[in-house]
Amino acid sequence: MKTPDAESRQLTNAAAADVSLITAECFGDTQPTFQGEGPSCGVPALFIRLSRCNLTCGWCDTKYTWDWHEFDPRKESTRQPVANLVAWALASAVELVVVTGGEPLLQQPALIPLVRGLLDGGKRVEFETNGTVAPDRALLVDGVRFNVSPKLSNSGVAKDRRIRPSALDAFAASGRAVFKFVTRTVAELDEIEALADQYGLAPVYVMPEGTTPERLVATTRLLADAVASRGWILTQRLHVLAFAETRGR
Ligand code: SF4
Numbered sequence: 589m590k591t592p593d594a595e596s597r598q599l600t601n602a603a604a605a606d607v608s609l610i611t612a613e614c615f616g617d618t619q620p621t622f623q624g625e626g627p628s629c630g631v632p633a634l635f636i637r638l639s640r641c642n643l644t645c646g647w648c649d650t651k652y653t654w655d656w657h658e659f660d661p662r663k664e665s666t667r668q669p670v671a672n673l674v675a676w677a678l679a680s681a682v683e684l685v686v687v688t689g690g691e692p693l694l695q696q697p698a699l700i701p702l703v704r705g706l707l708d709g710g711k712r713v714e715f716e717t718n719g720t721v722a723p724d725r726a727l728l729v730d731g732v733r734f735n736v737s738p739k740l741s742n743s744g745v746a747k748d749r750r751i752r753p754s755a756l757d758a759f760a761a762s763g764r765a766v767f768k769f770v771t772r773t774v775a776e777l778d779e780i781e782a783l784a785d786q787y788g789l790a791p792v793y794v795m796p797e798g799t800t801p802e803r804l805v806a807t808t809r810l811l812a813d814a815v816a817s818r819g820w821i822l823t824q825r826l827h828v829l830a831f832a833e834t835r836g837r
Pocket of ligand 1: 641642643644645647648649650651653689690691718739
């Protein structure tokens with residue numbers, strides 16, 4: 589007789605075979621790379637980048653996941669069965685799988701069998717999310733972390749689109765989220781503080797905006813003292829420094 593756990597695993601495996609995710613790219617297997625940002629910065633990682641986003645940040649460096657004026661969705665995305673994505677990740681010895689986008693939580697129902705398959709295979713999972721979609725309870729499990737990046741006014745997106753109070757409340761209460769802010773100026777730290785105070789967002793990571801090493805270094809130096817004096821964490825965009833913004837690294 590099957591245990592409830594074995595039964596639910598079998599159901600999840602069946603679901604994984606049936607469901608799919610609109611995917612932009614998977615990388616980190618043949619050409620190894622690192623998680624470039626946040627608490628796991630520098631840790632070897634596999635990446636599953638999902639296509640589609642609900643925001644339109646001016647400085648977005650993955651417009652090929654959503655900007656169909658500039659890019660062709662038929663060329664930039666494919667539907668991948670979840671079972672194939674799980675098999676792809678499990679074929680690698682790399683433990684950390686970063687699910688990013690675009691905005692991955694737009695496809696949340698299919699993420700549940702994906703996460704179950706990855707965790708069952710011994711992986712850890714980090715989601716990179718813009719914090720506008722509340723996480724399903726089924727994703728709030730050991731082995732999963734959410735790197736939540738609420739967008740500031742520097743994104744050029746209207747506040748009522750980029751700040752969704754109920755979603756931020758859910759992430760803050762989850763105990764499985766960190767909050768990472770793409771920042772250009774010292775003045776923006778006040779905007780971060782207001783959001784952190786209002787929604788109880790902690791820990792706070794500040795990350796310089798930029799797609800060139802020169803810009804990242806300049807902004808890091810601009811921000812460093814002010815971030816340190818607030819007791820926040822300064823993070824980097826290691827992939828830009830290491831690989832010069834090469835796609836798929
Ligand atoms: Fe790009 Fe992220 Fe903004 Fe979406 S939320 S537009 S993927 S930076």
